[in-house]
Amino acid sequence: MPTSTYEKITAYTVPSNTTTVTLSSIPSTYTDLRLVMVPASSSGTNGIRMRVNGDTGSNYSGTYLDGNGSNAASWRDTSATQFQLGYRLGINTTLTQIYTIDFQNYANSTTYKTALVRYNDASAAAGTAVLLWRKTPEAITSLSFNINSFGSSTGDFITGSTFTLYGIKAA
Amino acid sequence: MLNSIVGLHGAGITVTNSYESIQTIPVTSATPSITFSSIPSTYKHLQIRGLVRSDRSGQTQDILGIRLNGDTTTTNYAAHWLQGDGSSAAGSSTIGGYAYAWNGYAPAANSTSGNYGVMVLDILDYSDTNKNKVTRMLGGNDQNGSGVAHLWSTLWAQTSAVNSVTILPVFGSNLAAGTTLALYGIKG
Numbered sequence: 001m002p003t004s005t006y007e008k009i010t011a012y013t014v015p016s017n018t019t020t021v022t023l024s025s026i027p028s029t030y031t032d033l034r035l036v037m038v039p040a041s042s043s044g045t046n047g048i049r050m051r052v053n054g055d056t057g058s059n060y061s062g063t064y065l066d067g068n069g070s071n072a073a074s075w076r077d078t079s080a081t082q083f084q085l086g087y088r089l090g091i092n093t094t095l096t097q098i099y100t101i102d103f104q105n106y107a108n109s110t111t112y113k114t115a116l117v118r119y120n121d122a123s124a125a126a127g128t129a130v131l132l133w134r135k136t137p138e139a140i141t142s143l144s145f146n147i148n149s150f151g152s153s154t155g156d157f158i159t160g161s162t163f164t165l166y167g168i169k170a171a
Numbered sequence: 172m173l174n175s176i177v178g179l180h181g182a183g184i185t186v187t188n189s190y191e192s193i194q195t196i197p198v199t200s201a202t203p204s205i206t207f208s209s210i211p212s213t214y215k216h217l218q219i220r221g222l223v224r225s226d227r228s229g230q231t232q233d234i235l236g237i238r239l240n241g242d243t244t245t246t247n248y249a250a251h252w253l254q255g256d257g258s259s260a261a262g263s264s265t266i267g268g269y270a271y272a273w274n275g276y277a278p279a280a281n282s283t284s285g286n287y288g289v290m291v292l293d294i295l296d297y298s299d300t301n302k303n304k305v306t307r308m309l310g311g312n313d314q315n316g317s318g319v320a321h322l323w324s325t326l327w328a329q330t331s332a333v334n335s336v337t338i339l340p341v342f343g344s345n346l347a348a349g350t351t352l353a354l355y356g357i358k359g
Contacts, residue, residue, distance in 0.1 A: 005188070005190050005191050005355065006190040031195075032220055061315035063256070063257050063311060063313045063320045064255060065253065065260055065320040065322075066255075067260075073259070073260050074255025074257055074320070075257060078316050079315060102220075102291060111222060111286075112283075112287070114287060114312065128309060128311075128322060130312055134315060137285060170195040171192035171194055171353070
């Protein structure tokens with residue numbers, strides 16, 4: 001019988017407006033993680049931020065590439081205290097955005113963790129980003145998300161926002 | 172589980188495991204290339220996922236190449252890509268000239284230890300002998316102040332079924348230790 005290779009770890013739907021969503025106790029038994037996220041916020045214009053393992057150090061950075069219907073552009077974030085998911089993309093008040101986030105080899109303790117992000121909003125921008133978490137290498141055990149505007153936490157994830165985490169297992 | 176689900180006009184639904192791991196190749200010491208060989212033709216698509224680093228000296232980045240079926244005919248390969256380097260977005264291409272197609276960036280010797288590039292590469296309809304083979308790849312690397320995010324596509328102008336895939340550094344001599352690539356088959 002073929003080995004199950006692509007499995008759902010957890011699927012979370014926000015039941016009522018909430019400030020932070022955390023996916024915790026991520027097992028180390030897979031090779032890669034893939035998160036599929038359909039979020040919306042109680043307030044627009046702000047962006048989604050992500051933290052790994054609750055780390056609040058300045059260990060986060062990213063390189064972004066997107067198109068907004070007028071032009072293509074690139075941007076960089078350095079030595080931040082959390083990831084920004086998306087460049088020219090605020091979060092909407094309706095469920096019209098899709099994010100996918102891939103962490104390759106997330107459970108090793110030898111490399112910094114790099115993630116690939118695709119973000120999609122037909123009314124705003126389509127783009128991709130490469131994110132780097134530079135904390136002393138450790139396995140990823142939790143991912144937390146909040147809505148943030150330039151360092152201050154604002155807005156909640158609204159009811160119906162979904163976060164689905166998959167594990168991919170290599171031979 | 173990623174499954175294919177088939178239902179037709181009230182017929183029974185069959186659920187099969189559609190995404191299967193074929194092979195994983197970790198690099199434990201510097202090696203000139205990684206090759207997935209003897210790839211079975213029984214899937215619909217292939218996907219390669221992993222972390223990559225080059226030993227290119229004196230640089231923070233290298234280019235990666237992809238070669239199919241060991242073919243070194245330079246006129247059989249082309250590549251186009253869109254990249255962002257943190258300050259500007261740009262498109263570029265290579266048409267022939269190399270015994271492989273250019274296929275993404277990876278950190279190199281002068282990049283901080285522990286930095287690896289990432290890739291998710293798809294070869295759709297890889298065993299269809301009526302089509303030239305096209306790959307698409309989402310990948311890149313970030314180095315906290317440098318790095319590239321990119322969307323990449325390559326052409327192998329041959330209709331043969333793909334039975335081997337080689338990933339190699341273009342300017343470096345080796346893929347660095349810690350590089351690891353995994354090949355998956357997706358059933359249609």
